[in-house]
Amino acid sequence: MTEPLPSIQVPALASSSLVGHTVVVTGAGGQLGGFLRPVLGAAGAGRVIGLDARAGAGVDGVVDITEASAVRSAIADAAPSVVIHAAAYTDVDGCERDPALAQAVNTDGSRHVAAAARDSGSYLVAVSTDFVFSGEGGAPYGEDATPAPRSVYGATKLAGEQAVLSADAGFAVARTAWLYGGPGKHFPRTVLAVVRDRGGMEVVDDEAGTPTFAGDLAAALVALAAARGGGIFHLVNAGRATRFSLARAVAEEAGLDPALVQPTTTAAFLAKYPLPAQRPADSTLANTRAAALGIHLPPWRDAVAAYVPQLAAEMGLPGRNGPTT
Numbered sequence: 079m080t081e082p083l084p085s086i087q088v089p090a091l092a093s094s095s096l097v098g099h100t101v102v103v104t105g106a107g108g109q110l111g112g113f114l115r116p117v118l119g120a121a122g123a124g125r126v127i128g129l130d131a132r133a134g135a136g137v138d139g140v141v142d143i144t145e146a147s148a149v150r151s152a153i154a155d156a157a158p159s160v161v162i163h164a165a166a167y168t169d170v171d172g173c174e175r176d177p178a179l180a181q182a183v184n185t186d187g188s189r190h191v192a193a194a195a196r197d198s199g200s201y202l203v204a205v206s207t208d209f210v211f212s213g214e215g216g217a218p219y220g221e222d223a224t225p226a227p228r229s230v231y232g233a234t235k236l237a238g239e240q241a242v243l244s245a246d247a248g249f250a251v252a253r254t255a256w257l258y259g260g261p262g263k264h265f266p267r268t269v270l271a272v273v274r275d276r277g278g279m280e281v282v283d284d285e286a287g288t289p290t291f292a293g294d295l296a297a298a299l300v301a302l303a304a305a306r307g308g309g310i311f312h313l314v315n316a317g318r319a320t321r322f323s324l325a326r327a328v329a330e331e332a333g334l335d336p337a338l339v340q341p342t343t344t345a346a347f348l349a350k351y352p353l354p355a356q357r358p359a360d361s362t363l364a365n366t367r368a369a370a371l372g373i374h375l376p377p378w379r380d381a382v383a384a385y386v387p388q389l390a391a392e393m394g395l396p397g398r399n400g401p402t403t
């Protein structure tokens with residue numbers, strides 16, 4: 079399968095500080111990691127070294143970020159100019175069940191990556207999450223909004239952010255949200271599988287945020303790294319969606335009847351399917367600081383329209399304009 083290209087261009091490539099340089103990507107085998115390598119290649123990076131906890135596609139070195147010395151050696155050996163830290167324990171309910179592992183990976187792991195990047199003289203951008211916000215008022219959240227996580231995942235990611243920014247004030251934290259894309263499990267793939275296999279589904283219409291195509295995020299991260307932006311940035315596709323509006327858009331772009339997706343409430347959903355982690359009710363983010371650098375991601379609805387037809391074809395669904403021959 080060929081992944082669609084991100085729908086944004088990486089600006090100012092000619093003057094990019096990435097051309098010919100070495101970039102280390104942690105979490106290289108994950109959803110975002112799978113998009114970073116081709117985007118970095120297109121931006122002219124000389125060498126991309128992918129690290130992850132397990133061997134697999136796109137992984138050049140197996141490194142557990144909970145082990146400080148292993149991280150230090152891997153990054154010192156690579157001698158990168160830029161480190162993009164995408165490794166995390168991203169199972170939000172799993173984090174609730176195993177907070178020690180969440181802290182080890184999301185907080186301590188980020189501290190280890192930040193120390194290793196600083197000691198090797200590299201610039202670091204670490205990826206974080208909208209789950210640092212409570213979602214109980216104040217959305218859309220700008221970069222200066224006060225975090226108040228309601229989950230172990232959000233709290234351990236926030237502590238990871240603080241470890242990164244205290245290692246070097248020139249490092250960046252890039253918060254994103256509702257990521258999808260690539261061959262693994264993600265929300266649009268789940269929606270299409272459930273609607274196809276069960277003939278319909280109910281999706282909550284009172285949880286709002288900013289769905290983000292991982293290819294668009296990869297391009298924005300590379301642009302941020304080229305600009306050596308420092309501090310906190312929000313990098314999400316533009317606009318605001320509910321889980322329900324996203325699911326309907328996905329069904330529509332896959333050529334399915336959108337009415338097969340029906341709205342429900344979080345309370346009704348949780349009564350049927352209890353989940354340990356609390357999700358923010360509205361964690362919509364505003365990309366204020368990235369926009370000031372000229373980094374703009376497309377509207378979330380356009381990103382869904384660009385990506386889902388390919389996902390639909392992969393899953394044997396017709397797509398909005400019927401099957402392609």
Ligand SMILES: NC(=O)c1ccc[n+]([C@@H]2O[C@H](COP(=O)([O-])OP(=O)(O)OC[C@H]3O[C@@H](n4cnc5c(N)ncnc54)[C@H](OP(=O)(O)O)[C@@H]3O)[C@@H](O)[C@H]2O)c1
Pocket residue numbers: 104105106107108109110111129130131132141142143144163164165166167168183187205206207208235254255256257258262
């Ligand atoms: N997915 C979302 O909706 C979302 C939303 C907001 C923010 N984010 C953030 O975006 C970033 C990328 O997320 P993603 O969706 O690409 O996540 P992902 O697909 O889960 O990828 C994360 C990668 O990190 C690896 N990893 C986990 N523990 C590790 C360890 N101890 N040492 C080294 N690597 C380890 C994972 O390996 P295993 O698969 O083997 O565990 C996985 O390959 C993360 O920082 C995440 O917090 C994601």
